[in-house]
Amino acid sequence: MNSSSDTRKPKKLNRPGITTLFRSYFLRHIQVFFYSLGQLSRAPVSTLMTCMVIGIALALPMGLHTLLNNAQQLSGGWESTAQISVFLHKKITPSQAQNLKSDIQNWPDVISVHYISRERALKEFQALSGFGDALKALNTNPLPSVLIVKPKLSKENEQATQKLLSKLRNLKQTDKAQLDMQWVRRLYAIMSIVERGVLILGFLLALAVLLVVGNTIRLAIQNRRKEIVVMKLIGGTDGFIRRPFLYTGFWYGLFGGLIAWVLVSFTILSISAPIEKLTTLYQNQFELSGMSFLTTLSLLSISIILGLVGSWFAVGRHLREIEPQ
Amino acid sequence: MIRFVNASKRYSSGFDALQNVSFHMEPGEMAFLTGHSGAGKSSLLKLIALLERSSRGQVIVNNQNLTKVPRRRIPYFRRNIGIIFQDHQLLFDRTVYDNVALPLIIAGFSHKDIGKRVRAALDKVGLLSKEKKYPITLSGGEQQRVGIARAVVNKPPLILADEPTGNLDPELSAEIMGLFQDFSDVGVTVLVATHDIALISELPYRTLTLKDGKLVNDSQPSL
Numbered sequence: 001m002n003s004s005s006d007t008r009k010p011k012k013l014n015r016p017g018i019t020t021l022f023r024s025y026f027l028r029h030i031q032v033f034f035y036s037l038g039q040l041s042r043a044p045v046s047t048l049m050t051c052m053v054i055g056i057a058l059a060l061p062m063g064l065h066t067l068l069n070n071a072q073q074l075s076g077g078w079e080s081t082a083q084i085s086v087f088l089h090k091k092i093t094p095s096q097a098q099n100l101k102s103d104i105q106n107w108p109d110v111i112s113v114h115y116i117s118r119e120r121a122l123k124e125f126q127a128l129s130g131f132g133d134a135l136k137a138l139n140t141n142p143l144p145s146v147l148i149v150k151p152k153l154s155k156e157n158e159q160a161t162q163k164l165l166s167k168l169r170n171l172k173q174t175d176k177a178q179l180d181m182q183w184v185r186r187l188y189a190i191m192s193i194v195e196r197g198v199l200i201l202g203f204l205l206a207l208a209v210l211l212v213v214g215n216t217i218r219l220a221i222q223n224r225r226k227e228i229v230v231m232k233l234i235g236g237t238d239g240f241i242r243r244p245f246l247y248t249g250f251w252y253g254l255f256g257g258l259i260a261w262v263l264v265s266f267t268i269l270s271i272s273a274p275i276e277k278l279t280t281l282y283q284n285q286f287e288l289s290g291m292s293f294l295t296t297l298s299l300l301s302i303s304i305i306l307g308l309v310g311s312w313f314a315v316g317r318h319l320r321e322i323e324p325q
Numbered sequence: 326m327i328r329f330v331n332a333s334k335r336y337s338s339g340f341d342a343l344q345n346v347s348f349h350m351e352p353g354e355m356a357f358l359t360g361h362s363g364a365g366k367s368s369l370l371k372l373i374a375l376l377e378r379s380s381r382g383q384v385i386v387n388n389q390n391l392t393k394v395p396r397r398r399i400p401y402f403r404r405n406i407g408i409i410f411q412d413h414q415l416l417f418d419r420t421v422y423d424n425v426a427l428p429l430i431i432a433g434f435s436h437k438d439i440g441k442r443v444r445a446a447l448d449k450v451g452l453l454s455k456e457k458k459y460p461i462t463l464s465g466g467e468q469q470r471v472g473i474a475r476a477v478v479n480k481p482p483l484i485l486a487d488e489p490t491g492n493l494d495p496e497l498s499a500e501i502m503g504l505f506q507d508f509s510d511v512g513v514t515v516l517v518a519t520h521d522i523a524l525i526s527e528l529p530y531r532t533l534t535l536k537d538g539k540l541v542n543d544s545q546p547s548l
Binding site for chain 2: 025028226232234
């Protein structure tokens with residue numbers, strides 16, 4: 001016997017010490033963590049089926065979300081090509097036009113201004129339109145000089161763009177100013193509807209995941225009814241009995257999330273080639289982006305949380321019903 | 326150790342399982358609880374283990390008034406009672422060792438302590454060589470001894486046994502009773518519910534007799 005234990009007050013033999021309790025509590029968690037995994041691996045088919053259901057339910061909104069992100073990125077590219085064409089009166093001289101150009105360049109809400117002189121406009125028109133010979137027959141250049149104004153755009157300050165347009169229209173040098181943005185606006189409107197739809201779909205499917213996990217855990221509890229009774233008889237706390245089921249929910253969530261990730265990544269991979277082809281046809285360089293690290297992380301955390309919450313509800317509801325008789 | 330003061334138990338069906346039962350057991354005492362089936366033996370044990378609560382009167386176990394133990398404290402209270410069942414209540418998907426270790430795992434003992442205590446308990450009931458077996462491969466008497474090992478592994482001050490010899494032949498029954506006597510000798514309070522009158526009559530212990538929920542006889546052994 002060592003001397004230090006002599007000086008302590010006699011401890012009860014029947015109970016482990018507080019440090020032992022902490023250590024074995026921690027160890028117990030790790031043990032149950034792997035034990036619940038082992039339990040799942042003993043029934044691989046049903047485990048896989050449950051995880052697949054969770055995975056598919058999560059992959060649907062996640063995949064749509066990723067596609068939507070891509071669409072937004074793509075339309076962001078279009079947005080930057082949106083421009084206001086300001087046709088100047090024919091009497092405006094090139095130097096006046098240059099002055100105006102540098103004026104407008106200093107406005108807020110304007111990214112850049114590009115000046116196309118009447119001569120260049122004519123040349124371009126001749127080259128591109130196929131009316132070259134007909135134009136040569138004309139004595140005078142029918143084309144006005146143009147300022148191409150690139151506005152700063154975003155969904156939020158559409159009004160700012162409109163304001164800029166009317167400001168340009170009201171310039172005395174302006175003959176006509178045109179903004180062809182209607183379709184981009186419509187696209188935004190459609191996308192915000194789709195966005196909301198994805199959100200609602202995601203919410204409903206998250207609820208479905210909760211129910212799937214809850215139901216699976218409920219069955220697991222019923223299968224292990226006897227074990228729960230014995231645990232209660234020999235002094236197992238609710239927390240102790242609950243723990244393996246919560247970890248089971250955790251594993252369902254994790255595996256379901258991983259399956260969802262694989263499904264979404266695979267889908268994106270398989271449609272990226274045709275999409276690239278499509279965008280090249282539109283002379284647009286665009287690469288379909290997959291799920292970012294952050295998105296992946298949030299997908300996995302959401303699905304783990306859903307697994308835990310689902311099993312928590314199931315255990316909370318059904319554990320009390322099982323009492324030793 | 327156990328004190329009943331006018332304790333009654335009425336189930337929600339209106340059935341009076343126990344009526345005005347009063348008795349007292351000293352620490353380290355061993356006693357039999359007997360009576361015809363339905364007389365209230367199981368109900369009395371359930372009150373002690375807090376599987377049920379008394380409808381009226383007091384039940385005091387280990388200096389705790391059981392009416393005052395809140396639900397969340399019940400697990401901790403039960404850890405001080407070793408309960409033995411007629412049907413063993415063993416888990417068949419675990420080895421004998423794991424079954425016996427369960428109360429220690431629940432109480433949070435260290436891995437090393439668990440090994441020592443489980444082997445000591447199994448040694449006590451003579452099953453040390455079978456620790457790696459599954460309960461289903463054991464005989465009825467052996468299964469009951471595993472149940473006993475699990476009940477005592479935690480060294481509880483009180484052991485309750487509900488018809489522990491119900492399915493066993495007289496020889497095995499005597500063996501099991503011998504184990505209870507040993508525990509009693511080292512200061513454990515033992516209460517055994519049984520209707521095996523022949524067995525009781527051979528052993529010099531106090532006998533509490535229930536009839537229709539009433540304590541009709543409390544006889545000390547005639548020595």
